[in-house]
Amino acid sequence: MNTKNQFLTTDLRKALGNFATGVTVVTTVSKEGQLVGVTANSFSSVSLEPPIVLWSLKKTSPSLDAFDHCGRFVINVLALTQTDLSKRFASPIPDKFSTVAYSEGIAGLPLIDNCVASFQCKTHQRIEAGDHILYLGEVQAFDHQDHPTLMFCKGKYMQGSELAVA
């Protein structure tokens, strides 16, 4: 048992990693008009009426200014076949979009092709929380497709399959 002030961040990260999630790439456009995207599994639904979702970004991210300035973001939920995109947008490479197929959504923000769902959001609230910034977004448009969803659990990419529950 780990108790507060005694645990290691690495242990906490490992314990938190037992919670299975999907994987998203959150996109926006910088002040200079450059496309920006970050792999994030902190995405969560918050409210249906009005439709609000959230995700969080570490304060040290070089992409933070773009999300703050634009005031809009798109949550692109990755399909099982898109682990390459997850790895690409989790790397600090200069032009993450150079090999990525996308179309333009509201305000020219990138909607990545062949994702299982996309949520085009206007930033509703920005909250500082420890070493991360929480972005709550009001969903202005969304889309979804019936492909298998990429999952992430215990630090590994996974696929989900339905359980036969009596």
Ligand SMILES: Cc1cc2nc3c(=O)[nH]c(=O)nc-3n(C[C@H](O)[C@H](O)[C@H](O)COP(=O)(O)O)c2cc1C
């Ligand atoms: C599966 C997965 C989920 C991640 N989730 C988050 C997240 O929710 N928030 C975050 O700040 N970084 C997250 N990261 C790390 C960022 O993707 C990574 O730091 C990336 O370089 C951020 O882009 P940037 O360099 O433009 O900030 C995740 C990485 C992976 C592989």
